[in-house]
Amino acid sequence: MKKLPLCAGLCLAATCFFTSNSQAQLFKKLKDKVSDKIENKVDKVLDGDLGTKSQKDNNASAENKVTANIGLSGPYLFVQGKDTIYFDNFSADQTGAMASHWKSNGSGSIETTTQFPGKWLFLNEFTSYKLKSDTPLPDNFTIEFDIVTLSRDKARDLNSLSFGFAHDNGISSYIGDAYNEGAICQTEIHYWNKEIINSSSDNKKYNTIKFPLKGYAIGKMHVAITVKGLHMQVYLDKHKVLDTDMFASTPETKYFYISTSTRLDNGAKIGVGNFKIAGL
Numbered sequence: 001m002k003k004l005p006l007c008a009g010l011c012l013a014a015t016c017f018f019t020s021n022s023q024a025q026l027f028k029k030l031k032d033k034v035s036d037k038i039e040n041k042v043d044k045v046l047d048g049d050l051g052t053k054s055q056k057d058n059n060a061s062a063e064n065k066v067t068a069n070i071g072l073s074g075p076y077l078f079v080q081g082k083d084t085i086y087f088d089n090f091s092a093d094q095t096g097a098m099a100s101h102w103k104s105n106g107s108g109s110i111e112t113t114t115q116f117p118g119k120w121l122f123l124n125e126f127t128s129y130k131l132k133s134d135t136p137l138p139d140n141f142t143i144e145f146d147i148v149t150l151s152r153d154k155a156r157d158l159n160s161l162s163f164g165f166a167h168d169n170g171i172s173s174y175i176g177d178a179y180n181e182g183a184i185c186q187t188e189i190h191y192w193n194k195e196i197i198n199s200s201s202d203n204k205k206y207n208t209i210k211f212p213l214k215g216y217a218i219g220k221m222h223v224a225i226t227v228k229g230l231h232m233q234v235y236l237d238k239h240k241v242l243d244t245d246m247f248a249s250t251p252e253t254k255y256f257y258i259s260t261s262t263r264l265d266n267g268a269k270i271g272v273g274n275f276k277i278a279g280l
Contacts, residue, residue, distance in 0.1 A: 071196075071209055071239035078224040078235050081142040081278030086131065088275045090119035104129045105171050111271065116148045116220055120271030123161075128175040128259040130166075137165075137254045140280035143225040147189075150269040155217040157268035158191040159261035163223070165254040175259045184254065185246040187234050189213065189221075196241045198234070202248035209241050227254070228280065 086101075093100050093110045099121045102108070106127035110119050123129065151157040164178060164186035178186040178199040185200040189211075196209045224235040229250040234242035247254075256277070260270060 076238040083279035086277040122271040157265040
């Protein structure tokens with residue numbers, strides 16, 4: 001084996017040392033950069049930055065998927081009427097009594113609840129309700145009101161709630177559908193089957209729409225209705241569930257009604273309130 005001169009050997013050794021040392025320093029710098037990035041990311045997560053953003057993205061994605069599957073397609077186009085015909089939040093009514101401006105074939109009770117501020121008309125099962133005023137609704141109008149629901153843990157215990165329009169303002173009998181007791185049309189919120197059912201005896205319309213009613217075991221739902229001549233739109237919490245002709249002729253005498261199901265199970269309760277009727 002050929003031996004290198006002493007000087008050349010020392011130079012080679014020094015070169016190897018410096019090269020090794022440089023590589024070690026470069027590796028250390030890269031390691032430090034990676035560590036800094038990891039620490040920064042951990043700090044952001046602990047501070048709620050990345051964690052919050054990720055959670056918001058997930059929530060937004062989930063909400064978009066749910067929204068896409070609720071009701072009919074289309075934006076929220078409800079426009080409240082400007083000519084107020086009737087407004088009632090039951091603030092002037094005595095707790096425990098029946099609402100002073102409403103009548104029924106049974107009874108109801110004004111109550112308060114810790115879950116939802118204000119006063120509410122809680123409805124009895126197998127009962128229908130109408131306004132006492134015998135003045136028919138105009139040809140073009142809007143109706144808004146809120147529904148509050150209270151059950152132990154299952155929305156299906158609420159069974160169903162219906163609302164619609166009738167030819168007359170009589171309330172001697174229960175209005176169970178759109179085909180009896182002078183009813184014209186009906187929208188049924190069927191908590192049991194998680195469906196919205198629309199029907200009309202005027203033009204024989206009937207349709208069903210899936211709706212995530214399981215989430216309303218304890219909840220508040222806003223109802224918005226628009227009637228223009230023959231046409232009727234219904235939105236539930238800004239989701240459109242009806243947009244078609246529901247009346248056979250115009251002008252046609254119309255009175256608004258609400259009906260509960262024939263039963264409420266396991267102590268479930270349904271209340272309504274914040275009514276507003278306005279002409280268009």
